[in-house]
Amino acid sequence: MCVNLGYLGIKDYRNVYRNLPVSTLVEKALEKREGVLCENGAIVVNTGKYTGRSPEDRFIVRQKNTESKINWGKVNKPIEEQVFDSLYKQVLEYLKDKDLYIFDGFVGAMREHTLQIRVVCEYAYECLFAHQLFIRPNKEELDNFNAEFTVIAAPGFKARGKEDGVNSEAFVIINFDKKVILIGGTQYAGEIKKSVFTVMNFLLPEKGVFPMHASANIGKSGDTAIFFGLSGTGKTTLSADPNRNLIGDDEHGWCEKGVFNFEGGCYAKTIKLSREREKEIYDAIRFGTVLENVILDENKKTDYDDESITENTRAAYPINYIDNAELSGVGEIPHTVIFLTADAFGVMPPISKLTKEQAMYHFMSGYTSKVAGTERGITEPKATFSACFGEPFMPMNPAVYAELLGERIEKHGTNVFLVNTGWLFGGYGKGDRIKLSYTRAMISAALEGKLENVEFEEHPIFKVLMPKECEGVPKELLNPENTWEDKEAYREKAIELANNFTENFKKFKNVPEKIVQAGPNV
Incomplete structure (x- = not known):
């Protein structure tokens, strides 16, 4: 499909691939040795030095529009516009003569609160990650697509730390005026998901919508429940109830009409995963799933107990891989x-x-x-x-x-x-x-x-x-x-x-x- 990246200043790339099917993205990732297939058909990738989010390397551009609205501090670190502009130019130069993979899709299952996003990736597996995690458009929606926010993920580009105005080789910078998220130096695909989530959490309150870092499920009578909880509290396990349908496992909005999932997929931890304890997640790991930093034995069989790379091993898969999922992504008032x-x-x-x-x-x-x-x-x-x-x-x-x-x-x-x-x-x-x-x-x-x-x-x-x-x-x-x-x-x-x-x-x-x-x- 023809796509114009001129509005981003991206040019002189080798090829651009837009919304490729899962099978082709897997094929491309294997061809470029970004990962390997394991025994259940999932693609396993090693994210290198960064096996989780890098909070010290995440910034928001300080602008008139954000100055009084952002809760500035250690979590939301400000960065000046000229720093962003300089890194942006360097990333554009870096992407020349490279194959680029694009996912165009949506965040927000309730269409009046949907954000149309474009994810431009250097790596095919990161594009597959975006395809599985966000909401996938149909042909008509794709033909009429108009990106409202763009993520540019260039893991191979390394910043020069303080010389470039950042803290290390890695950076995640959100620019609300330019409507761009710039990611470099880290292969951890979770940065794509969480930076888009941050954008939604900034935009939705101004529309009267309550954004939530929470899971949600729905009972047989249509009753919706919300589960808030930090890592280790059982949020994923307890919301994946066999007697209730899962709306989503991580990010939702609550508006006047009800609750809606931001995503079209799940990003589950896999450390110590077993079918006996978490059948839904275990069975969702199959062809099309992206596994991050999971160890394989000599027969390419997954060892979910091995934490030699990290405890933060992850699986990214579409929500329809879960048997009792609410595929509309929408529920009533909780x-x-x-x-x-x-x-x-x-x-x-x-x-x-x-x-x-x-x-x-x-x-x-x-x-x-x-x-x-x-x-x-x-x-x-x-x-x-x-x-x-x-x-x-x-x-x-x-x-x-x-x-x-x-x-x-x-x-x-x-x-x-x-x-x-x-x-x-x-x-x-x-x-x-x-x-x-x-x-x-x-x-x-x-x-x-x-x-x-x-x-x-x-x-x-x-x-x-x-x-x-x-x-x-x-x-x-x-x-x-x-x-x-x-x-x-x-x-x-x-x-x-x-x-x-x-x-x-x-x-x-x-x-x-x-x-x-x-x-x-x-």
């Missing part, structure tokens, strides 16, 4: 929102109900905990907070997103529950992690309205409401203090965590007092 946390201190209730203000407080906090083995140097549980359960991708002030959540809870009477998938009986290293079967029972009870008429008690420190009974869960587990032999030690640990919450929340300025007061008693 009845229930679940916040997931993996509390390693053993003090958070297994399930608790939140008021609107508490929901806004815990949403802005975005709490979970890290345990030994998750990061170098961590030997004891450590509280970690990521605003809006996805701070690296939320370019605006967290209060903007929290207000959108609060408005929806108020308008639709949506129930919000905080579910702890972490530890009880003394916390990590002493007690046990909450059984997955109990967590599933609690979530089912919340989704099916079985907690509507039970009696609740207020937690003395966190002030959240704990049910006194829940079908399928022993009563004594519902109040975490009951699981500790030493009650005084429980209260000390709970106060320690409450202090962490309070200290973290001090960074948010001009927050309504009602929301501040919804936090723990200290």
Whole structure:
């Protein structure tokens, strides 16, 4: 298909391939030795030095349009326009005489909120990644396509660090005025997905749409549920419910009509993957799937337990590879929102109900905990907070997103529950992690309205409401203090965590007092 890249200044390339079928993209990637096929037909690639996102190398161009709207700081680092322009020219020069692969498609399954994106790739496998992750157009849509935002991914181009005004050889720069995302120096394809997500999270609030770093599923009666949670909390596992259809596993918008998936695919972690534990993901890894940094044995058989390259091994596949997927990517207004946390201190209730203000407080906090083995140097549980359960991708002030959540809870009477998938009986290293079967029972009870008429008690420190009974869960587990032999030690640990919450929340300025007061008693 003929495509004009003149508006980008890209010229003198060898060939340009637009929206090639999956089989041809795989063929091209193999031909150029970008990857190999494994025993199940997926293409396996090694992303080299960068096996995950590079947060220190991500920038947003400081412009009049963004100056007062971006929450500038360590996460959203500003960069001057001349730095972007200089790197852009160098990338254009680098792309001369190269084959280019283009994916034209959409982000946002609800068409009134769709963004038309063009992804220009140096590598065929990155184009395949975009094809599988974003929403694929039909022929008529492709014939009438008009790119609103463009991603240029040139992993082979290495910046000169400080000399080029950036931190290293890698860079991810979002330019909202030029509507371009420029990526260089890193082969990690997740940078494409997450930078587009960041753009959506900036554009949608101005249209009154609440963007969410969350998974979503839908029940047989059409009831929609949202799951927020950081890595390790069970968001992917718990939203992939065999009794409910998956709308999407990562990125959604909530508008007046309902919830819609941003994507047309899934980007799942594969470390320790087994068919027994995560059948849906395991079975989705087949021809057309992109596997990143997964180790193969001499027979080209995948070893998902081998983390010798990275723990962040990934699979990118279209959502129709999941048997019980909601292929429209759209659901009704959510009845229930679940916040997931993996509390390693053993003090958070297994399930608790939140008021609107508490929901806004815990949403802005975005709490979970890290345990030994998750990061170098961590030997004891450590509280970690990521605003809006996805701070690296939320370019605006967290209060903007929290207000959108609060408005929806108020308008639709949506129930919000905080579910702890972490530890009880003394916390990590002493007690046990909450059984997955109990967590599933609690979530089912919340989704099916079985907690509507039970009696609740207020937690003395966190002030959240704990049910006194829940079908399928022993009563004594519902109040975490009951699981500790030493009650005084429980209260000390709970106060320690409450202090962490309070200290973290001090960074948010001009927050309504009602929301501040919804936090723990200290």
